[in-house]
Amino acid sequence: MDLKEKLVSSFLAFENHVDIDGYIHDVRSDAIKVFEEKGFPSKKEEDWKYTSLNSVLKEDYSVFPKQENALDYKDVKKYFIHDIDTYKIIFIDGKYSSHLSQTTHDGIDVCLMSSALNKPKYQLIIENYFNKAATKDSLASLNTAFSNEGAYIHIPKNKVVEKPIQILHFSTGKESATMLQPRNLIVVDENSHVQIIERHQSLTNNPVLTNSVTEIFTNKRAIVDYYKIQNDNQHASLIDNTFIKQKRESLASVHTFAFGGKLIRNNLNFYQEGERLDSTLKGITIIGDKQHVDHNTLVHHIEPNCESHQDYKGIFSDSSTGVFNGKVLVNKEAQKTNAFQSNNNILLSDKASINTKPQLEIFADDVKCSHGCTIGQLDESAMFYMRSRGIPEKEAKALLMFAFSNNVLSSVKIPELKQRITKIIANKLGVNLGFDL
């Protein structure tokens, strides 16, 4: 039985497990129908031209979590940003771990999707926001059909959340192959400000497939900074679908740090539904082996006077493949749009490849839209300069790569996170530069 059939047939069983609430039940049933009709995307689809899911889908995944597993904090401490105080929402094999988490209902709601879906207190928010940003494509629908658990964050008006929120998903590999479908909903009301760090981590060599959907709503003048750390092992694959709806004068930024995993696909979609707002999409990809990272971004400019900035850097070695497919869509009403997109890549090996497609679709005339894309190598004269001053080749290369990705790193607003990422990069490059950038 292939994965699609398995998922469709498990749907009933899944619905029996969870409480069937009228509204959510309908949303789920509609979604499974969409998935049943469309199935998993194939390479024939334009958006999936360069990424094949075949190698990932062939495993026999257990499709929803059956048992609760526990982990000791000391074993997984290294995956946390632990040197600062944070709220934490931790999941182990798709189940919430109250032991490791630190949630709150004090003025803001940082809690669980499962309780939000079931408690009447949250019903209004769920009905207003749940599944309102996610598109009806097959993978997002699949997630919607099985949506049950994930992070639920609601920041009411005029709140600055004083510490970041960490969302971590661990998989322990107790089952031979696991498929996880976390579902996050983040609603930030007027003038509020929140920072969120998300990470998926597999602790075993058993295959894990995560198909995650995150919906983020930023209301008037809200500020959201979202950081994704993707540094998983060789057996974990991640399909991350993020949908962000912005209202006027809000600022939203998403930083994606893709350093590892078997296959990573990031579908990042911004919808600008107000004037004078700003969207930032940045990413660093450093991969090797046979890894595959695909960034698929969409910025839809719907209203006038908005800005968007995209900056993706990629360094590819060994037999890795990188894909960047960035789309900027400017509606005819969206005059005075300022959209900027840049994608720079370095290929370090002859077996590595990069496919990039920066795409502009523009229907308004008074706009400033530009995109730039480069593929190149490390500057030999710069290398020579450093080598002639006694810097070993490996360190010299690493320095150049740091400099190359610095544009993205410099806009990370949490210093501890920045340090952590610098360390991860240094580790990946196998160097110790002896300083923090």
Added chain:
Amino acid sequence: MSKYTEDDLREELKTKEYEYGFYTDIESDTFPNGLNEDIVRAISKRKEEPEWMTEWRLEAFKVWKEMTEPEWANVHYKKPDFQGISYYSAPNSKPKYDSLDEVDPELLATFAKLGISIDEQKKLANVAMDVVVDSVSVATTFKKTLGEKGIIFMSISEAIKEHPELVKKHLGTVVPQKDNFYAALNSAVFSDGSFCYIPKGVRCPMELSTYFRINQAGTGQFERTLVIADEGSYVSYLEGCTAPSRDENQLHAAVVELIALDDAEIKYSTVQNWYPGNAEGKGGVFNFVTKRGLCEKNAKISWTQVETGSAVTWKYPSCVLKGDNSVGEFYSIAVTNNYQQADTGTKMIHLGKNTKSTIISKGISAGKSQNSYRGLVQINSRAENARNFSQCDSLLMGNECGAHTFPYIEAKNKTAKIEHEATTSKIGEDQIFYCNQRGIDTEKAIALIVNGFSKDVLNKLPMEFAVEAQKLLEISLEGSVG
């Protein structure tokens, strides 16, 4: 576009044809609608082609039957009914005039704006020419000069008969029959086209142009062009002309193949100004063209195109950079107005070492038109030190048109250096104001700015062509400023 009144002309032409009893006259020369093996055989037979050619066509037809029309392009139109078209008709279906006075004054006005000489005007408007100025004589002198150098320049049907070895060797090597839907259709039914062969080490002394060749009056619906530049030779080839062409054919599916052998250089320039449909988007030509060039060692192919006509354009002149150190270039201006749609761009396939490609594309959209650039730059794993530079700029006029870019970049070699940049902008109010202030009216000012915007590409055109193309840009955008 109102000044063109192409629509009126079209109407006029239609009625005139009936006046002359045109259809009854050539009945015997027109095949019944539809396409099947018999029709393909009949076309081949009519053209007195050898057996291998007939087989080649049939092979293409077989492939075509299995294929479906491509739908990925960013254009929307009602698909032509391929069984509703007659695949062979007499080429000269235009009415003849006795003198220029009979020709529509609007058309003449356009000619005058383009600065076309009286003789050429006559030829274009299909006026019978007296012997003295007949360009046959021009053509004959040309032929003599070319003949001395050993250059072969003739229609492809003649070439099939006279130089079968060359045609057989090269036809379909760059664009195979099964390349795509329209290429397959063209391979099966192509009516005529040009063939050009430049021998080793010869530098063609003049610009070769279909436009001056009398033996090919009026371009066919399914044109096939094959240009072969042998080792170390050079040729500059012009296709089309700037004058508005009132072609009656709805569907054009041409195939152009260029072969540049070691150290050869081909410069191929196109100006396309077919009937774009009226201001409401009715009618107009569908232009589905496959153009591709193959570069051997140290060879260079340069495509330059100015696309202003056709209701729907689907065209990607490409270069396969097979040989080491070969160079591919693509310079394009695509102008769309009213309801025109253009999806055009290029493919640069880098296979050899040290290959270089340059892409400069300028898109100008006005009215309710859609203009897309779609390009592919592919660096294969053996293409060491490949270099590409691409630049796509779009200019929008009004907020009902669209400009799109779909650049695909695929790199499989670490030594590749690729740069791509694209910008979209509109004509600045300050620029217009500056011109107005100095006594240049808005229409002229826009023409000035557009010409400046397209300068990089216009500079690549042969000189006479460039002057005409500049004016053509002006005319194409007439009335687009509100």
